[in-house]
Each structure stands twice: as C-alpha cells, then as structure tokens.
Amino acid sequence: MDSLKEDLKKHIIEQLNLEDLTVSDIDDDALLFSADGIGLDSIDALELIVLMEKYYGIQVTNPDEGKVAFLSINTMADYIEKKRA
Amino acid sequence: MSVRITGIGIVSAIGLNVAENLFSLKNSKSGIGRIQYLDQNGDYLVGEVKSSNQELVSRVGVKSQPISRTSLLGLAAAREAWGENKHSSGLRTGIISATSVGGMDQTEHFYRDFLDHNNPDFQVLKCHDSGNTTERIAAELGISGYINTLSTACSSGANAIMLGARLIEQGRLDRVLVGGTDALTQFTLNGFRSLMIYDDQWCRPFDESRSGLNLGEGAAFLLMENDKSVDFSGNKTLCCLTGWANAADAYHQTASSPDGKGATMAIQNAIQVSGLSALDISYINAHGTGTKNNDLSESVALLNIFGDNCPDFSSTKPFTGHTLAAAGAIEAVFSVLAIQNGIIFPNLNYSEAITETGLVPITEFQSDQPVTSVLSNSFGFGGNNSSLVFSVNNS
Amino acid sequence: MYITAASTISHQPTFKNAGFSKLIEPLKTDSELISPNFKDYIDAGLLRRMSKILRMSVTAAKDCLQQAGVDQPGAIIVGTGLGCLQDTEKFLNNFLTIEGLLPPTSFIQSTHNTIAGQISLSIGNHGYNMTHTQNTLSFEHALIDAGLLLVEGNDNIIVGAADEYIEILGEIGEKLSANPAINLTSGASFFVVSKDQSGNSIAKIKDVVTVGLVQDINVSIENFLTNNTLEESEIDLVLYSDFVDSGLVSDVVKRFENSSEAINYTNLVGIYPSNSSFALHYAADRIQNNNKIKTVLIINGLNRINLGLTLIQSIEA
Numbered sequence: 001m002d003s004l005k006e007d008l009k010k011h012i013i014e015q016l017n018l019e020d021l022t023v024s025d026i027d028d029d030a031l032l033f034s035a036d037g038i039g040l041d042s043i044d045a046l047e048l049i050v051l052m053e054k055y056y057g058i059q060v061t062n063p064d065e066g067k068v069a070f071l072s073i074n075t076m077a078d079y080i081e082k083k084r085a
Numbered sequence: 086m087s088v089r090i091t092g093i094g095i096v097s098a099i100g101l102n103v104a105e106n107l108f109s110l111k112n113s114k115s116g117i118g119r120i121q122y123l124d125q126n127g128d129y130l131v132g133e134v135k136s137s138n139q140e141l142v143s144r145v146g147v148k149s150q151p152i153s154r155t156s157l158l159g160l161a162a163a164r165e166a167w168g169e170n171k172h173s174s175g176l177r178t179g180i181i182s183a184t185s186v187g188g189m190d191q192t193e194h195f196y197r198d199f200l201d202h203n204n205p206d207f208q209v210l211k212c213h214d215s216g217n218t219t220e221r222i223a224a225e226l227g228i229s230g231y232i233n234t235l236s237t238a239c240s241s242g243a244n245a246i247m248l249g250a251r252l253i254e255q256g257r258l259d260r261v262l263v264g265g266t267d268a269l270t271q272f273t274l275n276g277f278r279s280l281m282i283y284d285d286q287w288c289r290p291f292d293e294s295r296s297g298l299n300l301g302e303g304a305a306f307l308l309m310e311n312d313k314s315v316d317f318s319g320n321k322t323l324c325c326l327t328g329w330a331n332a333a334d335a336y337h338q339t340a341s342s343p344d345g346k347g348a349t350m351a352i353q354n355a356i357q358v359s360g361l362s363a364l365d366i367s368y369i370n371a372h373g374t375g376t377k378n379n380d381l382s383e384s385v386a387l388l389n390i391f392g393d394n395c396p397d398f399s400s401t402k403p404f405t406g407h408t409l410a411a412a413g414a415i416e417a418v419f420s421v422l423a424i425q426n427g428i429i430f431p432n433l434n435y436s437e438a439i440t441e442t443g444l445v446p447i448t449e450f451q452s453d454q455p456v457t458s459v460l461s462n463s464f465g466f467g468g469n470n471s472s473l474v475f476s477v478n479n480s
Numbered sequence: 481m482y483i484t485a486a487s488t489i490s491h492q493p494t495f496k497n498a499g500f501s502k503l504i505e506p507l508k509t510d511s512e513l514i515s516p517n518f519k520d521y522i523d524a525g526l527l528r529r530m531s532k533i534l535r536m537s538v539t540a541a542k543d544c545l546q547q548a549g550v551d552q553p554g555a556i557i558v559g560t561g562l563g564c565l566q567d568t569e570k571f572l573n574n575f576l577t578i579e580g581l582l583p584p585t586s587f588i589q590s591t592h593n594t595i596a597g598q599i600s601l602s603i604g605n606h607g608y609n610m611t612h613t614q615n616t617l618s619f620e621h622a623l624i625d626a627g628l629l630l631v632e633g634n635d636n637i638i639v640g641a642a643d644e645y646i647e648i649l650g651e652i653g654e655k656l657s658a659n660p661a662i663n664l665t666s667g668a669s670f671f672v673v674s675k676d677q678s679g680n681s682i683a684k685i686k687d688v689v690t691v692g693l694v695q696d697i698n699v700s701i702e703n704f705l706t707n708n709t710l711e712e713s714e715i716d717l718v719l720y721s722d723f724v725d726s727g728l729v730s731d732v733v734k735r736f737e738n739s740s741e742a743i744n745y746t747n748l749v750g751i752y753p754s755n756s757s758f759a760l761h762y763a764a765d766r767i768q769n770n771n772k773i774k775t776v777l778i779i780n781g782l783n784r785i786n787l788g789l790t791l792i793q794s795i796e797a
Contacts, residue, residue, distance in 0.1 A: 015583070016528070017528040017529055018528060019528055020524055020528075039525050041337070041525075042337070042339075042340060043338060043339065043529075043584060043585055043588060046279070046280065046281060046583075046584045047583055047584070047585060049281070049581065050279075050581045050582065050583045050584075053580055053581045054580070054581070063281060185591060185592075187613075192572075193572060193576075196569075196572045196573075196576065197576050199648075200573070200576060200577070207652060207655035207656060208656075210652055210656065211656065214561060214562055214613070214615055214753075215563070215592065215613045215614075216561065216613055216614040216615030216617070216618070217615065219614070220615070220692065220693065220785065223692060223693060224693060228693075229691070229692055229693035229694070229695065230690075230691055230692060230693075231690060231692065232614065232690075232692030232693065233612060233614050233617075233621045233690070233692075234612070234613050234614050235610065235611060235612060235613070236563070236591070236592035236593060236611050236612075236613045237592075237593040237596075237609070237610065237611050238591045238593055244610065248610075248625065251628050251632070252628070255628055255631055257624075257628075271575060272571065272572065272575070272587075272590075275571075275575035275582055275587075276571065276575075276584070276587035276588075276590070278582065279575075279581070279582035279583065279584035279587050280584045280587070280588070281584075331608050331609060331610065332606055332607070332608070332609075333556070333597070333600040333605055333606050333607060333608075333609040334606070335600045335601050335603075335604050335605055335606055336601075337601075338588055338589075338594075338597065338598075338601065339588050346606065347606060350606060465593070466588065466591055466593065466594075466597065467591065467593045467594060467596070467597025467598075467600075467601075467609075468597060468600065468601070468609075469593055469596075469597065469609055
C-alpha cells in the first residue's frame with residue numbers, strides 16, 4: 001500500500017506538472033482539492049481520471065465518483081485497491 | 086445605438102442557405118446525426134454540413150488550392166450575405182470573421198502524415214492560420230483594406246458582429262461583412278471528449294438530464310451598413326443590431342461561474358447599450374450548449390436579469406450542434422429570422438426543467454409572434470461572454 | 481491614445497530594461513528567449529500549466545500594470561498570429577497517438593484566447609476581453625480595437641501581442657521558403673494605453689491602419705501621411721519589416737532616406753507574426769531616450785499581402 005501511495009504521488013506530480021512539489025511534500029491525508037492542501041482544480045480532476053486509466057487501468061466513468069475518490073492520496077489508494085480487488 | 090443589417094447568409098447542418106435553414110427550423114428538423122464526412126472513428130453525434138469538400142469547392146467556385154473547409158463554409162455563407170452588392174471606391178468596406186479552428190481540418194491530416202513520415206504535404210499549412218481563413222474569403226469577394234479575424238472560442242462570432250457595429254458607429258467603415266466559420270475537426274471533437282462534456286446522445290439544453298454538447302460546423306455572415314452605404318446600395322434593412330457587450334467571467338479556464346457573473350454583465354450591458362429595458366426583449370436565443378455547467382450558469386444569469394419575467398427562450402443547438410466560433414453568427418442569423426418572420430424556435434430534446442432554476446424553454450415552433458427585440462447569448466472558454474440585441478428597424 | 485507602460489519579453493534584453501533600444505545589436509543566429517523569473521509574476525498554481533506564450537504574456541501584462549500603477553485595466557486586448565502553438569501541437573500529438581482517455585489541459589490551452597483569458601483570470605478582471613488573430617496584422621488590429629474602446633469611454637487598457645516559436649516551425653519555414661537567414665523567434669510585448677496624457681505617458685500613438693490584401697504599398701503610405709498631415713521629411717525614424725527577402729518594403733523605405741533613420745526591426749527581434757508589437761516598444765523607448773526623435777513610423781510588411789502602418793509621436797510633439 002505504501003509503495004502504491006508513493007507511486008501515485010509520483011504520477012500525480014508528473015501528470016499535473018506540480019514542478020515545485022516532491023513526493024515527500026504530499027501528505028497521505030492532505031486534501032488534494034483544497035486551497036489549504038494541494039490546491040487542485042476541476043481540470044486536474046479530469047487529468048486524474050486520465051491518470052487512473054493510464055497507470056491503473058481503472059475507468060472512472062462518472063465524474064461525481066471521482067470527486068469522492070480523489071479527496072486525498074489515502075482515498076485514491078483505497079479506491080484503486082477496491083477496484084483491483 | 087443602431088446599426089442596420091441588410092444581408093444574411095448561412096451554412097449549417099440544417100441547410101446550405103437561409104431558406105433551407107428556415108425550413109428546417111419551422112419543421113423542427115435537426116441536422117445532428119452520425120458522422121458522415123469527418124475522418125474520425127467512433128459513433129459520435131455531430132451537426133455536419135451535408136456537403137463534402139469537393140462539393141463545397143464547386144459550389145463556391147474557388148480555383149486555388151489548398152483551402153480549408155473552414156474557408157469554404159465561410160465563403161458560402163459570406164457570398165449569400167454579400168448577394169449582388171457592388172464595390173465602390175467611395176465606400177470603405179471591411180470584413181471581420183471569427184474562427185476557433187482556422188485551417189485545423191487540413192493541419193490535422195498534415196500532422197498525422199508528419200508523425201508517420203508519410204510524405205506530409207507542407208503546402209496545406211498555408212491555410213492553417215485563422216487569419217488566412219478570412220483572407221481567402223475576402224479575396225474571393227474582392228474586399229481589401231480592413232480584414233480581421235477574432236478568436237475567442239465559442240463567443241467569437243458574436244464578437245465579430247459587435248466589432249463590426251463599433252467600427253461603423255465610429256465611422257471607420259461604411260459597411261462590413263461580419264460573421265464566423267468553423268469546420269468540424271478531429272481536434273475539437275477529441276478536445277471536448279477529453280473535457281468529458283461530449284454527449285453520446287442528443288444534446289439536451291436546459292434539461293435536467295443534460296450531459297454535454299454535440300459539436301456542429303457551419304458559418305454565417307451578416308452585412309451591416311451605415312446610411313451612406315444604404316443610399317448607395319438601396320438595400321432594405323432586415324433589422325438592426327442595437328445592443329452589444331462583452332465581459333470576462335474571470336472564474337475558471339473552462340467552467341462558467343455558478344453565479345453567472347460574466348454572463349449577467351454581458352446581458353445587462355448589451356441591453357443597456359440598446360437603450361431598451363429587460364421587459365422589451367421578446368425572445369432570447371440562448372447559448373444553451375447542453376453542458377451541465379453552461380446551462381446552469383446561463384439560467385442563473387437569466388434569473389439575475391429577468392427575475393420572474395423571463396422572456397421566451399430557447400437554444401437552437403439541438404438543430405445545428407455547437408458550431409463554436411460560428412455559433413454566435415449562426416444564432417444572429419436565426420435572431421434576424423425571428424424578427425423578420427415573427428417566429429420563435431423550439432428548444433428540441435427538452436423534457437424537464439433544471440431543478441435549481443426551474444426555467445422552461447419554448448419547446449414548440451411559434452409563428453405570428455410579435456418579435457421586436459431578440460437577445461442572443463454566446464459564452465466561451467476562458468470566461469469570454471458576449472451578448473447581442475437585435476431589434477426591428479424603426480427608422 | 482497614450483502609452484503609459486510598455487513591457488517586452490523577447491530574444492533581446494528588453495524586459496525591465498528601459499533604454500534597451502540604445503544597447504541591442506542585431507540578433508545572432510543562435511539566440512534564445514531571455515526569460516525573467518516567471519514565478520515573480522505568476523501564481524505557482526497557474527504557472528505549472530502555462531506554455532511559453534502564456535508565461536511571457538501574463539508576465540509582460542502584469543509588469544505593465546505595475547509600471548502604470550493600475551490595479552484593474554478597463555479591458556484586455558491581445559493580438560496573436562499563430563496563437564498557442566505549443567499546446568496545439570501537444571494536443572494534436574495526444575489525440576493522434578494516445579489510445580484511450582486524453583488529457584484535456586493542452587486542448588483547453590490551445591485556443592487563441594487563452595492568452596487574454598489567463599491575463600483576466602490572473603488579475604480577476606471582468607472587463608472587455610478580446611483576441612485578434614489576423615496573421616502579421618494581429619497586433620495592429622488589437623491597437624485599433626483599443627482606440628475604439630477609448631472613444632467609447634473605456635480607459636487604462638492592456639493591449640499587447642505574443643507569438644511563440646516551436647521546433648516544427650523551423651522545418652515548415654524551410655519547406656514554405658521563409659528566409660532562413662533570419663531567426664524564427666518568440667516574443668511578447670504588452671502596453672497600457674490611456675485616453676488622456678498623464679505623468680506616466682511615454683509616447684502617443686497618433687494613428688494605426690491595416691491594409692489587408694494590399695495593392696500598392698507606396699499609395700497606402702502616401703494616404704496615411706496625408707491623412708495625418710505629415711511630410712516624409714517630418715518622420716525621424718522609420719521602423720520596418722519586409723516579406724522574406726522580397727525587398728518590397730526596403731525599396732519603399734528609400735523614399736525616407738534623406739531625412740530619416742531607417743531600421744529593419746526583424747533583424748533585432750527575429751521573425752514572429754506579431755513582432756510589430758516589439759517595434760512599438762522600441763519606438764517608445766527610442767523616443768524616451770532621445771529628444772531629437774519626435775515622430776516614428778512603423779511599416780509592417782512582414783507578410784506580402786498585408787500592410788500595417790503605425791504612427792508614434794513624442795509627448796511634446
């Protein structure tokens with residue numbers, strides 16, 4: 001699970017051009033879409049949907065489902081685990 | 086403010102000229118269907134102009150190649166709007182077109198060949214840039230001097246009309262052909278798919294179940310003239326453009342603000358320029374793309390302006406598809422037709438009001454209506470919002 | 481129309497460098513864009529997605545606002561010949577090569593009005609927002625629009641132009657026979673223009689015209705001078721660009737030879753469709769640094785079929 005989270009952070013930094021961040025800057029429970037957290041927006045949400053398909057083979061067909069799944073690294077990792085199970 | 090409109094021309098999914106478009110509108114005949122002409126895999130619903138490039142070339146009679154589909158569509162519409170008008174050295178004539186894709190319909194084929202090392206034809210890139218699209222149209226019509234192109238995504242066509250009116254108002258031009266043109270491309274189709282706002286079913290503007298847009302293609306132009314020009318041409322005034330405004334939403338790169346700020350400002354300012362009051366608007370041709378976001382934001386803006394007295398409104402995009410930079414011009418021609426004929430167009434594919442706003446569009450074709458002023462909205466990416474007001478000619 | 485601030489990012493040391501016009505030499509063939517630290521001007525959250533043309537434009541626009549001491553401009557007007565090429569090519573590449581879902585960012589940022597849109601978004605501006613794209617005359621058209629707005633009562637308008645170089649342009653240029661001796665470059669020049677003269681005024685834009693599908697450059701220039709009641713001998717400096725190596729405009733410029741200094745600005749800044757915006761900044765900079773230069777004429781003949789004419793005067797003139 002930890003390596004999944006690490007992986008996920010790397011992919012997110014690359015996919016979203018978060019040039020100023022490193023893996024260690026992103027806490028597992030930091031809110032990705034909050035200004036106090038990572039500060040992502042709805043364009044990033046679409047990029048995350050692409051990322052889920054590209055790296056994990058998971059299709060998020062309903063953007064609303066993404067909203068819940070993409071709260072934090074923790075929720076994303078859980079979502080991936082569940083979809084894989 | 087008041088600028089005369091004396092000519093109109095249009096090519097869209099519902100017809101190759103004004104008469105054909107009017108017939109389709111009166112008979113609730115949509116032009117959206119499965120892909121026939123675009124080189125694209127997949128079973129998408131699109132509003133294609135029912136003519137191949139070859140057919141368009143012979144229709145408009147251009148000889149020199151390469152030429153983009155965007156130019157061909159534009160030229161067909163511009164020719165119709167220009168009609169039998171004559172050139173005169175005493176009149177300053179200009180043209181302002183709008184396009185978002187320019188010659189991308191050619192470029193995307195070039196680029197595929199380029200990537201595949203399959204002998205790409207670099208010559209087609211001469212018609213890539215948006216300005217060239219307009220220069221080609223101008224050259225065919227014999228217009229030189231003020232030749233300009235605007236590109237503000239989905240509000241471009243409305244902005245071209247607005248700019249033309251301002252140039253006439255300030256005496257920089259005596260007459261100007263204004264409009265917009267965009268061909269359907271793989272680029273835009275895949276682009277809107279990537280935004281997850283492309284509906285695989287028929288687009289359903291202002292409906293609770295709406296889930297995206299269907300792209301279309303086409304072009305429309307209007308001829309605007311000042312008094313000096315009308316004295317020369319003897320043209321009859323179809324109606325007048327009386328109000329216009331553009332405002333930035335400054336909320337998000339693609340999404341409209343939930344409070345409809347930019348849209349509200351554009352509508353309010355356009356009505357103010359026209360010297361009318363909100364109560365004078367007989368019909369609103371809405372932007373109404375069918376995306377969750379646009380239709381809600383636009384509805385909120387309509388409530389902001391009109392409160393409980395929202396005039397009859399509809400989106401005509403279920404007829405034509407969303408034609409991007411041409412949309413504002415195509416819907417301007419529909420607005421002129423509404424005033425000329427006293428008609429209001431139905432919002433096809435509607436069944437249930439948006440929960441948050443409850444606004445109900447016109448769903449059946451209406452004739453014998455006293456249509457004196459029409460508001461036409463065009464809102465685009467980057468929060469670019471424009472509104473126009475068309476009114477009966479009182480002079 | 482008065483220029484109250486000017487800012488250029490280019491292959492020359494133009495940014496935050498008043499008086500650059502005295503210092504710069506003709507461009508070397510291996511020149512590169514001289515980028516300021518964009519982070520000083522653009523929020524990191526917005527910057528991470530921005531292509532070169534967006535970074536240059538937002539930075540130059542914000543620099544202008546700082547110089548002019550203006551928080552909110554009355555309008556934002558941008559000219560661009562080819563628009564956001566980097567993102568356009570990226571999205572072309574994506575949809576032609578990726579099977580499956582496509583990342584949307586490059587599509588969103590491929591539209592021409594991303595430049596003006598990002599400027600409005602980065603400063604929260606709700607005013608008139610326009611993008612002109614008429615080949616080599618895009619900037620002149622943006623200026624004309626600004627002039628209309630000033631008459632309509634708008635003020636403190638941001639007007640500018642930008643174009644970006646991407647690698648494929650070099651190959652396309654060779655195939656379509658552009659002049660290989662002059663660099664294809666990137667650049668952005670932005671200005672704040674206002675209706676009335678103030679302490680901040682740098683120079684006055686007296687007139688701008690565009691002649692699309694131009695028939696006779698000489699006649700157009702004569703008409704332009706007549707309309708502005710000027711003799712050729714009253715022009716102190718002529719800045720011009722010429723289509724490839726046609727020599728069409730340089731022949732025309734000879735008529736000013738006796739009285740005026742003439743400079744081909746393409747040699748200074750390289751070729752991009754809206755490089756006449758650099759010429760305007762160069763003109764204003766020369767006027768500010770040499771009180772003998774009172775009247776400058778820009779002849780934009782970068783494209784054979786298009787002619788742009790801009791007349792700039794010193795504040796005293």
